[in-house]
Amino acid sequence: MEAKVKSLDKALRVLNCFTPEEPELGISELSRRLDLYKSNVHSIVTTMEKNGFIEKNETTGRYRLGLGVMRLAHVVTSGQGGQRIIHRFVRELSEEVDEIVYFGVRWHHAVMYLEGAYPDRVYNLRWGAGMVAPLTCTGIGKAILAFSEDRVIDDVLSRPIDRFTDATITDPGKLRDELQTIRTRGYSTDNMEHEYGVKCVGVPVFNRNNELVGAFSSTGPSLRFSDNRIPALAKMLKEKALALRNSL
Amino acid sequence: MEAKVKSLDKALRVLNCFTPEEPELGISELSRRLDLYKSNVHSIVTTMEKNGFIEKNETTGRYRLGLGVMRLAHVVTSGQGGQRIIHRFVRELSEEVDEIVYFGVRWHHAVMYLEGAYPDRVYNLRWGAGMVAPLTCTGIGKAILAFSEDRVIDDVLSRPIDRFTDATITDPGKLRDELQTIRTRGYSTDNMEHEYGVKCVGVPVFNRNNELVGAFSSTGPSLRFSDNRIPALAKMLKEKALALRNSL
């Protein structure tokens, strides 16, 4: 697909430069990264600023995303009718398993987390709707990928697979086998493949037409996610996914 | 302020057409609303779609905001360092008062809710970060407005004040008195001024430099928010605001 309005395309690429790791960028930095002239980026940024999508940090002189983005995000979350139901299910599930629970969907070649809940004892959780993670090395991602259409799986496996820990499965063949295991078993696991010391369990969520809509996952320290507890967790997640299916 | 890049400005105005009430719009509808040609809007929308900020609903043929917006929202929320602390405070506060609690900031002439927490018994809550409400008739809004700079107050009071219920204060003079009461008393109330049957209490949140950063509010059915309970609620909110001040 080709961009119809090229100046707009550039502007949207500017927005996409901002990440949780680099939430604040300067004009020159953006111009280097996107291979655009400084004056060009400056025009774009000031126009965004006028509309509330970018804010200027007056002390550093650099720019960050503005609250206008949050208003749009609220439109997205409130617009999805099932969102509130899913929120409730995630919260209930978190209390039942007494661990962090997420709901996420596939977004291009990644998982996007849309809902999350966690017990009170989890104190310093870095989480928020819109968070993005790989499909290939997270419990939630693998649960989604395993039940996605073949062309999606082929597409994801044909690209280089990022390594995060030495447990990350980076071989496409092995990952394909893993996905088969997940399909037959009905749930996925993440044995510290994304982050050291963190394990996950994931199950797919379908709607009444048996279409994949997303996945639940539960995650926590490897100490609590012992091999013999995981099937029990998976069972609880699966039951909730089934209940949600009937409520969607 | 004038838009440097006019085509971008149009595109951003397209995005701002989407609201929680109308999350899905057609090309013709947008073109009428913004007084632009259909083909023009179409070019803009397809370019947005390519970048993930707009999605097409294939069944209706209309368009809605895309998940790319959520990714940006996560950058905003994770970027604000204090956000996680505030989240924790709101959650604690919600347990202490056993009611819905919000944290919000001023955004132009409105409040934007950034954090919210609520007890389990609250079932069907319509809430999400990025939600926007008036400054003039909500507990959280009036708590912010009362402690804002004079030019902000004058600006808000000089505009027509929307009416939502027959308790809404729409007279600028009366509202100015109300703000003075809030300042001396240290907390604001919303006595069904925004929604029938719903009451609120709000308190401002300052940082160590005594600059206003936002406000807490607690809200719920008027039955539970009796006149003699409100001071107690306000006291709890104020204590939390003071604690937050020292943690920011």
Next chain:
DNA sequence: AATAACGTTCTGCAGTGTTGAACGGTGCGG
């Protein structure tokens, strides 16, 4: 003091966003 990098401003030209009409498809009412 000198350098380098920053954000910002300006102008003329080339490239592109916009116009306006026409297309096929869909759904409604006569």
Next chain:
DNA sequence: CCGCACCGTTCAACACTGCAGAACGTTATT
């Protein structure tokens, strides 16, 4: 069952505007 109205979509030619590139004043670093 037909015709109308509206939808989203496409296209070509032109007028306009977005952008390259240099120059500006500031700030931070050496």
